Amino acid sequence: MTSAGAHIIDGKAFAAGLRERIKVAVPAFVTQAGRAPGLAVVLVGEDPASQVYVASKHKATLAAGMESFEHRLPADTLQEDLIALVQQLNADETVDGILVQLPLPKHLDEKAVVMAIDPNKDVDGLHVINAGRLANGEEALTPCTPLGSLMLLKDTLGDLSGLDAVVVGRSILVGKPMAQLLLGENCTVTMAHSRTRNLPDVVRRADIVVAAVGRAEMVKGDWLKDGAVVIDVGINRLDPEPGKDRGRLVGDVATAEALDHVRAITPVPGGVGPMTIAVLLRNTLVAASARAGLAKPGGF
Numbered sequence: 001m002t003s004a005g006a007h008i009i010d011g012k013a014f015a016a017g018l019r020e021r022i023k024v025a026v027p028a029f030v031t032q033a034g035r036a037p038g039l040a041v042v043l044v045g046e047d048p049a050s051q052v053y054v055a056s057k058h059k060a061t062l063a064a065g066m067e068s069f070e071h072r073l074p075a076d077t078l079q080e081d082l083i084a085l086v087q088q089l090n091a092d093e094t095v096d097g098i099l100v101q102l103p104l105p106k107h108l109d110e111k112a113v114v115m116a117i118d119p120n121k122d123v124d125g126l127h128v129i130n131a132g133r134l135a136n137g138e139e140a141l142t143p144c145t146p147l148g149s150l151m152l153l154k155d156t157l158g159d160l161s162g163l164d165a166v167v168v169g170r171s172i173l174v175g176k177p178m179a180q181l182l183l184g185e186n187c188t189v190t191m192a193h194s195r196t197r198n199l200p201d202v203v204r205r206a207d208i209v210v211a212a213v214g215r216a217e218m219v220k221g222d223w224l225k226d227g228a229v230v231i232d233v234g235i236n237r238l239d240p241e242p243g244k245d246r247g248r249l250v251g252d253v254a255t256a257e258a259l260d261h262v263r264a265i266t267p268v269p270g271g272v273g274p275m276t277i278a279v280l281l282r283n284t285l286v287a288a289s290a291r292a293g294l295a296k297p298g299g300f
């Protein structure tokens, strides 16, 4: 609790617990399937932030007892060569999950690359088959960041039924699947975006606010209803202050102001980010179990 009484949601600790439960479940898969679950991560180009995420995914995958296959391709990789790699990973029996780190360099067609991934290995949940299943309320591989965010919300609030939720941002990776998940929990969901009128007033109605915009500290404290629960998905690196830091990470919410209003909020870093990686491992184990004809692993 802070002095104002707001609870800081410890995504890092929750993610560590989830990773521990996955690590315990992996040996049962290995015994039954005769191999470890495998995750392939494809990184095109040298974006420094992406390099950091890919390295931490690799470490977490190995720590969970899974196989990690990293494919680093040069920034000028041809579309056909990237698609050929995806097809090779689709055909590889030791690969259960395929993640192509986004965004891709401009000359590549992201949609075509994602559509080339076998939907049963699409641990990012980006293929239209998985997006469609999620929208229809069917079993689906679900995007990691929204699913991790939902886990934190349920841990904080319990039943979400009937609550007013506002999701700011409508990307295929975060905002849209987040809204679908909240709808599935019987929230009344509003999706806001760059054309939304009177965004502060829209956000003020919400019991649950999910900010996934990519604009540093855009959501102000006085946009938040007293007692709201806030999930801050944004990861924005501020310009470095010479001699002081290498550029602080901040979210899409002005956290210090928000603390005077909210019941609970995720910090940046240490909130949603660690959940994304833990859920990626979860999705890999779920995909591996389905592919091996085994029961869906329980407990997460």
Ligand SMILES: NC(=O)C1=CN([C@@H]2O[C@H](COP(=O)(O)OP(=O)(O)OC[C@H]3O[C@@H](n4cnc5c(N)ncnc54)[C@H](OP(=O)(O)O)[C@@H]3O)[C@@H](O)[C@H]2O)C=CC1
Binding pocket: 145, 168, 169, 170, 171, 172, 173, 174, 175, 192, 193, 194, 195, 196, 199, 212, 213, 214, 215, 233, 234, 235, 236, 272, 273, 274, 276
């Ligand atoms: N913590 C984690 O694990 C992850 C964090 N992220 C972070 O989350 C943020 C969002 O990511 P992502 O969804 O991929 O981003 P995108 O850039 O794909 O989408 C941003 C969304 O925000 C909307 N938007 C932009 N400006 C405004 C504005 N002024 N008012 C209201 N809405 C606005 C856009 O609207 P429109 O559609 O109209 O253009 C769009 O829907 C980024 O900071 C990203 O780094 C992303 C993935 C994982």
Ligand SMILES: Nc1nc(=O)c2c([nH]1)NC[C@@H]1CN(c3ccc(C(=O)N[C@@H](CCC(=O)O)C(=O)O)cc3)C=[N+]21
Binding pocket: 052, 053, 056, 099, 100, 101, 102, 103, 124, 144, 145, 235, 249, 268, 269, 270, 271, 272, 273, 274, 276, 277
């Ligand atoms: N196909 C695809 N799937 C993704 O899920 C995907 C992607 N592309 N492209 C980029 C975004 C971003 N993303 C993050 C993952 C972990 C942290 C994370 O662990 N963050 C730490 C801090 C990390 C740091 O210090 O830089 C934290 O918030 O505590 C952040 C962001 C996944 N993304």
